Amino acid sequence: DQQVKQNSPSLSVQEGRISILNCDYTNSMFDYFLWYKKYPAEGPTFLISISSIKDKNEDGRFTVFLNKSAKHLSLHIVPSQPGDSAVYFCAASRSRADGLTFGKGTHLIIQP
C-alpha cells in the first residue's frame, strides 16, 4: 500500500512558466513533508520542507503548500528554469528518527 503517491510520472513545462508538482499521502500520522530533487547519477538533494503545523513554506522560487484535510501537498516553482529539469520526490515522516517514505517521483522537463 503506497502511503505517498505522486500520480504524475512526468510533467513538461515551458521555461518561465509555473511548475506545479503534486503529492498525496494516506497516513495521517505523517507530520513532516519534504521535497527532494534528483539529477541522473546523483543522490537526491533536499529542496524544501514543511511541518504539519504550517500550510505554506516559501524559499526563493520554491513554495510548498500543505492541505492536511485533503492529505495533499504541492510544490510550486516560479519561474521555471532549464536547470529545474530533474526528478522530484515527495517524502513524508512520522517522527525524527523514522525513515522517510518517498513517492515514486515526477520527472519535470522544462522546455525552452
Added chain:
Amino acid sequence: NAGVTQTPKFQVLKTGQSMTLQCAQDMNHNSMYWYRQDPGMGLRLIYYSASEGTTDKGEVPNGYNVSRLNKREFSLRLESAAPSQTSVYFCASSPGYGYTFGSGTRLTVV
C-alpha cells in the same frame, strides 16, 4: 566537505556472491539510512540506524544485513546476492528530519 561518501560507485556480482556496501558521513549526524531505488518505484527504505548501536528494519529488509560500526559508518551487506537486488543503493544521514544523501552505488547482480 565530503558529506556522505559511498563506496564502491559501481559493482557487478554473480548470483550467490556476497559483498558489503560502505557508507561514511562526516557531519556528526545521529541517524543513518539505506535506501534502494528501482525504476518506477521511488526510494524504498531497507534499514536505518537512529543512533550508534541501534538498527531497525525498513520497508524492504529481506536479503540484507547492516552494521552501524560507529557514529560515522553504516554498512549494508548482501550475504547471497540475487538478481532482484539489482538496484541503485543510496545511503543517507540526518541530524533530524533533513537527509543528506550519498551519490549512490549502482549494483548489478547477474
